[in-house]
Structure formats: structure tokens, C-alpha cells
Amino acid sequence: xxxxxxxxxxxxxxxxxxxxxxxxxxxAMCGLALILVWVLAAILAPVLPLDPPNKSFYxxxxxxxPSAAHWLGVDKSGRDILARIVFGARQVLTVAPTxxxxxxxxxxxxxxxxxxxxxxxxxxxxRLCDVxxxxxxxxxxxxxxxxxxxxxxxxxxxxxxxxxxxxARIVRGLTLEQRHLDYVAAAQxxxxxxxxxxxxxLLPNCRGPLITDFCLRIGYTIITIGIMGFLGLGLPxxxxxxxxxxxxxxxxxxxxxxxxxxxxxxxVTLVLGFNLLADGLRELALKE
Amino acid sequence: MANDDHIxxxxxxxxxxxxxxxxxxxxxxxxxxxxPAAYALAGTITGEPxxxxxxxxxLPKGGTWRIGTRIKxxxxxxxxxxxxxxNVARQVVEYLTMTGDDNVTRPYLAESWxxxxxxxxxxxxxxxxxxxxxxxxxxADHVIxxxxxxxxxxxxxxMIGLVKAYLLNEVTGPDGKPTTELWAPNAIxxxxxxxxxxxxxxxxxxxxxxxxxxxxxxxxxDDKGVFGIGAQGTxxxxxxxxxxxxxxxxxxxxxxxxxxxxxxxxxxxxxxxDPSASIAALASKQIDGLASAYPSQYDALKALTHLQYYDxxxxxxxxxxxxxxxxxxxxxxxxxAMRLAVxxxxxxxxxxxxxxxxxxxxxxxxxxxxxxxxxxxxxxxAAAKKLLAEAGHPDGIEADLVVPNDIDWFQPMAxxxxxxxxxxxxxxxxxxxxxxxxxxxxxxxxxxxxxWYHRPLCTMLLGLAYRTxxxxxxxxxxxxxxxxxxxxxxxxxxxxxxxxILAKLETIMEEDGPLVQPVFRNVFSFQDxxxxxYTAHPSNYFFGWMxxxxxx
Numbered sequence: 001x002x003x004x005x006x007x008x009x010x011x012x013x014x015x016x017x018x019x020x021x022x023x024x025x026x027x028a029m030c031g032l033a034l035i036l037v038w039v040l041a042a043i044l045a046p047v048l049p050l051d052p053p054n055k056s057f058y059x060x061x062x063x064x065x066p067s068a069a070h071w072l073g074v075d076k077s078g079r080d081i082l083a084r085i086v087f088g089a090r091q092v093l094t095v096a097p098t099x100x101x102x103x104x105x106x107x108x109x110x111x112x113x114x115x116x117x118x119x120x121x122x123x124x125x126x127r128l129c130d131v132x133x134x135x136x137x138x139x140x141x142x143x144x145x146x147x148x149x150x151x152x153x154x155x156x157x158x159x160x161x162x163x164x165x166x167x168a169r170i171v172r173g174l175t176l177e178q179r180h181l182d183y184v185a186a187a188q189x190x191x192x193x194x195x196x197x198x199x200x201x202l203l204p205n206c207r208g209p210l211i212t213d214f215c216l217r218i219g220y221t222i223i224t225i226g227i228m229g230f231l232g233l234g235l236p237x238x239x240x241x242x243x244x245x246x247x248x249x250x251x252x253x254x255x256x257x258x259x260x261x262x263x264x265x266x267x268v269t270l271v272l273g274f275n276l277l278a279d280g281l282r283e284l285a286l287k288e
Numbered sequence: 289m290a291n292d293d294h295i296x297x298x299x300x301x302x303x304x305x306x307x308x309x310x311x312x313x314x315x316x317x318x319x320x321x322x323x324p325a326a327y328a329l330a331g332t333i334t335g336e337p338x339x340x341x342x343x344x345x346x347l348p349k350g351g352t353w354r355i356g357t358r359i360k361x362x363x364x365x366x367x368x369x370x371x372x373x374x375n376v377a378r379q380v381v382e383y384l385t386m387t388g389d390d391n392v393t394r395p396y397l398a399e400s401w402x403x404x405x406x407x408x409x410x411x412x413x414x415x416x417x418x419x420x421x422x423x424x425x426x427x428a429d430h431v432i433x434x435x436x437x438x439x440x441x442x443x444x445x446x447m448i449g450l451v452k453a454y455l456l457n458e459v460t461g462p463d464g465k466p467t468t469e470l471w472a473p474n475a476i477x478x479x480x481x482x483x484x485x486x487x488x489x490x491x492x493x494x495x496x497x498x499x500x501x502x503x504x505x506x507x508x509x510d511d512k513g514v515f516g517i518g519a520q521g522t523x524x525x526x527x528x529x530x531x532x533x534x535x536x537x538x539x540x541x542x543x544x545x546x547x548x549x550x551x552x553x554x555x556x557x558x559x560x561x562d563p564s565a566s567i568a569a570l571a572s573k574q575i576d577g578l579a580s581a582y583p584s585q586y587d588a589l590k591a592l593t594h595l596q597y598y599d600x601x602x603x604x605x606x607x608x609x610x611x612x613x614x615x616x617x618x619x620x621x622x623x624x625a626m627r628l629a630v631x632x633x634x635x636x637x638x639x640x641x642x643x644x645x646x647x648x649x650x651x652x653x654x655x656x657x658x659x660x661x662x663x664x665x666x667x668x669x670a671a672a673k674k675l676l677a678e679a680g681h682p683d684g685i686e687a688d689l690v691v692p693n694d695i696d697w698f699q700p701m702a703x704x705x706x707x708x709x710x711x712x713x714x715x716x717x718x719x720x721x722x723x724x725x726x727x728x729x730x731x732x733x734x735x736x737x738x739x740w741y742h743r744p745l746c747t748m749l750l751g752l753a754y755r756t757x758x759x760x761x762x763x764x765x766x767x768x769x770x771x772x773x774x775x776x777x778x779x780x781x782x783x784x785x786x787x788x789i790l791a792k793l794e795t796i797m798e799e800d801g802p803l804v805q806p807v808f809r810n811v812f813s814f815q816d817x818x819x820x821x822y823t824a825h826p827s828n829y830f831f832g833w834m835x836x837x838x839x840x
Contacts (some may be wrong), residue, residue: 238703
């Protein structure tokens, strides 16, 4: 028997079966239920008995409050608020996870490289992250979107630029923690490539905290998209955007509060869903 | 003294009911009849009392009027392009004439004027005893310096667009580019220290109104066209503080020729683009009123019981204008298809909550006295598609519409129009941009929405924006027949004939013009009930000397 036979061939997973044990967490299930409501609404929006989200009902402008015809009322252009919220969920639930995944695709490799190699690679990546993170986040979004213009792609790009340094830092910390463990040494002795070690050995062992962070980050991204919409930097009109809807309603909030209130509730419930899910996952990981 | 021939013509028109009393007063005042006399004569002819706007009430003294507006750069009054700029300067520097909220033009720094029977020779009598801030008297030389400066192409004033037809010639400049110069050496002539004559090459009835165009303020020549703190003026206030984008503070000047203002001063405060911010400022009484309110603010402001509502019907509008040298808008059939595809009544409701009137793509509003009656186009999607097909676009067209986001009713108008155009196979992508950025590109973008404030005559608007080659012709549209008819209309006092010509001009705009212009908005404002003397001016102008403030 050689020395190498004493080393574990398989990495030690930190949170085995985390997702399988999800049903045991009431908090996580509450969050998941909220998310699923919105996911179902988004998927079924075209077949639900809703008005077209961009259609103006001119006759409804005179009586814009919630009514039998328009359950949540109409906005200042006479568009059905319920339809715009439901169709807006499609945008949010597409853009936010896409942006979060894209941020992870950038942030994870950077963090792995920094944590695994250390030295000047770590220093260079960490300083780059420091520079981006030193900008106030909202100002960074405003600068980015004002420069490149509001569009789905550009919002994703802005989130990636703003969020990936934070992800890189988390991954770097986890990698630093892991890289001296035996399973990494075993892989090195097996002459596995650095890329293999980082992606196949290290990254899966970081997944517990990262899954939690991913859920939280989707929530943050939803808030970010809402803020950008509120600042007039949201998705291009006329497609519904929850943040823009909140903003458009503020001018009449003293007399028609529902115009802002309902899309704000939509944002709150969806973000709450992701936060509860993240809390539940964190609890499960800690129990492990 | 008014020209008797013109007054006789107008009187005959009124007696024959070819013109309304209001139109009579407006044009009688333009040709030099004192407005009170014109009102009285109109009442006598028709046998019905016809009162001028209420005389200024005895205003309470003291206090500072705080008004929410936008504070823009004010350095160069002769090239102002925003009414808000002029609202700061107009408290300090004044105009030869003044068009009131009733659209009647009255004497101001010019105490009277005469016009020749052929409407070519206008003689302005400058008010005597008007003192500049430093004590010297306003003279004809000062007035002539200002007139010539505004008409100098190197300055770039929009006055050129207004007076080009009757005071300027088109020439080729030293750089080979077209430019303008006074049509004759004596086009602007000094008769004596208080008399200035304009010798026009063509008849023009609206000269006094042109002299109230907001860049045509009378500055002291020593200031070399630059305005700011310490600038001289003949007006009732002095500018004491100015912070771009924040506020302008004006203090009452003693010894004003028109009598000292009732208020101690005024503070114009920049309230930004956010309509909800100005609602909050009014609700918390941080400001006493708004220079102008938006349709989206109407319900919220109406609910504030300490505010008084003021409104006036106007020719203010947002034109969705197409650059006529850029495809696909270089084809008149495409432009007409764009117009046919929109439902004006629906847009009036969506964009302005009905607080306005529909337009016919000519920029000429029925509230203006020289409006020629034309039919309002009805929506016809099939006809729009047919025109597009004829223009070589059987599958429709696609274009971007640039929407400045500082005018809150533009976005709903653009969004609703987008839906309507889509039904005609016209795919329009909305490109919202900050209002400030829009003014860098307003004459360049192929398709954009531009705000145009009220002017008292259709001919003024058409001359400013659609005559070939003038500085504010943002669409680059050029139509020789239109230019010729416009010049003819400007020199026609006979109202019935003038309206006929205007109807032809409006029809040309509808068939060939560069606009989709579906609505005109009412200008309205809210002021604290303790503000006295305020009236909503159709051009969003306000005058501190008209204002008094009850004690809080």
C-alpha cells in the first residue's frame, strides 16, 4: 500500500443532501411556496384570463381604482395593474436568476483562482474586486446603465459587474479554507490538473454556503432591478417592470396608493421568498 | 396710434361677424390700438359688455414668493431656448411688448406703436423715463443694439426664425454656408432717442408679438449679451443669488418705472424632474406654487386644500417629429402612415387625462386666433398599411423613438402610440433618455418627441419650427409651397383670408409634414391660496410684479 492509498479519494462534501432535506425546513418551504406562486404565475401568464399588459383601457382612466373589471385597478395609462404585475413576474424571474447565474459564472472562477493559487494572482484579483466594491453600489448601477443604456442584457451586465466581486470574495475565502485539506492534496498527488481540482474538487465542497448566497443574491438582484426601475433605469418601456411601476405610481400615491402598492407587494413577496429559502438552507447547513 | 385703415377693416369684420370679439381685440392691439380701447370698442360694436381681464387687485405687501420650477443656465438671454430660463431673467430685464394671458399684446417698454397701411413699417415709441439699474435711461440705441444682436447669425438666436421672412435676406457666408443678414441697411432704423422703426421687406402683422418672444429681452449693451448676478435691467427685481440647478433669488428693486412690486422678492427653486417631489414640496409648504404642473400631478394636487388651481387652454404640445432626410421618414407616405395610425382622442385621455385638446399634426391649435379650421384626422389603420406598402414597406417599418423623460406625459403618449402603430405594422422601439441629454440631439435624432411651448399665433410657431432652414427647424423639413404661403399669411391682416391660408398650411402639414402631433395640453398650475394676483400664462411665464402674498 502506498501513501496515496491512505488519502481520501473522494472529497468530503460539506452539505450532503442539502436540497433533499429541504422539506424538513418549514422556513425554507414557506420561501419556496412564495417563489413557486410567482413562478407559476409567470409561466401561466399567457393562458391566465388576464388583459394584455400593455393595452390601455381608456374608459377605465376616469375610474382607475380596483374594480370588478380591473381587480387591482389601472395605472396612469389605463393599463391593468394585475396583468402588468403577473407579466412583470416573467421579466423579473428571467432577469434576476440569469443575472445571478452570470455573476456566479464570473465570480466563482475568479474566487477559485485567487484562493487556489494565492500570491500575485490572489493579490491582482482581490485588488480588482476591491476597486469595484469600493464604488457605492447604486451609483455604480446608475453609471453603468446610464452609459450603456437600459436593456435586459445591460441590466444583467450591470448586475454581473457589480455582484461578481462579492461572489469572488466568498469563493476565495472558501477555497482558502479548503485548499490545504487532504482531498485536495490527494488530487494533486494524482496529478489532476488545477482546473479539475478547482471545478471538480473544490467548488462542490463550497456549494453549501454558495447555494445560500445564490438564493440571497437573487433576492438582492430583484431589489436591484426594482431600484433601477425606480430610478428610471429599468427595462425599456412599455413592457412591465415592477420597479418602474412603483415609480410611476408615486406621483399619485396620496390619492391612488394602489398603483405603487401592488407592485411593491409583488417585489416584497418574491424577495421574501428567496430570503426565507436562503435562511432555511442556512439552517440546514448549520445542522449538518 | 393705431392705423385707422386696419381698425376700420377689423371693425367691419367684427360687425359682419367674420371675426370674434376676442380676435378683434387681439388684432386691434397688434396694430397699435390700446387694449382697453379695443375691449371697449368690441363691446360697443357687438352691444354686449366685453371686459378685459380683471384689473390688478390691491396686492398685500411684503413676503417672498417661492415657486417651484427648473433652474437652467441663464447666461445668454438672446439664445434662451427654455421658458424657465426667461422666467428668471424676465423679472430683471424686460421686453418691448407683452402678450398677456388673454393672448392680447400690450405695450411694455414700447409705450405705443404705429403701423403703415401696408403692414411693412412699424414704428415703436420707447417709453420715456425707464431707468436701468445703474441709473441711465433706456434709449432707442439700447433697443437697436438688442435687435441687431438677436438678428446676428453668429449669436444664434431663435428670433431669426421669426423675422427671417420680413427682416432678413438669405446670403452665402464667407465659409460658403448659407446665412442671413438684414435685408436693407435701414431695416432697423433710429428715428430719435425714443423711437425705433422697423422697415420690413414684406408685410407682417405679428411684429409686436414677435418682440415678446422670450429671447428678445432688452439687455443693457454694457453687459454684452451676458446675464447673471449684477446684470443691469429695467425690471422690478434684481438677481442676487443664482445656483444652477438649485435656485435663483431675486430682490425687489426700488424706483421701478411701473411701480414697486408688492412682494419683497422671489425665490425660484429647482424641483427636479420627479413629479412626486414637487407634490411633496407643495404639500409640506416648502414652496408656494409651481410654475407649471403635469397631468400626472393633477389628482394629488387637487386634493391639497390649501392650493388654488389655475389653468388656461394653450398651443403647448409635444411633437413626435420625424427627420425628413432620414429613411424611412424621408418618404411623405411613411410620415402620413404614422399619422393615420394613431387615435388622437385616446392619446388625449392617456397622456393628458383629457386636460387639453386634439391636434391635427400641424402644430396649429384651435385656441390660436389665426387657426384655419381643418378636419381632425381619424384613425385608419388600413390606409396606413396601404401607404406603407406603396412606399415600399409592405411588411411595415421599424424605428426608434427617443423620449425625453423629464416631461411626464410623453412616456404614456409614446407607449400608447407604440401600441397603435404596432397594429399598422409599424414597430417603434421606445428609447427614453434624460431630458437634458435630449437637447443635445433634438435636431439630430431620426424620431423624437420635443416639447413646444405656446405661442400666440400659428404663424409664429410655423415660422419658428417649419420654415426652411431656420435654427429651430428640428426635422429639417422643407416645403417651398409651405414657405411661400407662410410668408403670405404673415402679411395678411384680413382675418378671414389669413385663416384660409392657415388652413392650406395645416393641410400641407397633414399631407407632407414631419409631425405626428396628436394633442395640445392645457397649461395649469397650483398656488397656495395666500398667493394673490397669479394667473396661468399660456406660455408658462410668470411675473413677480403681479404677485402679492397674504400673511402666512
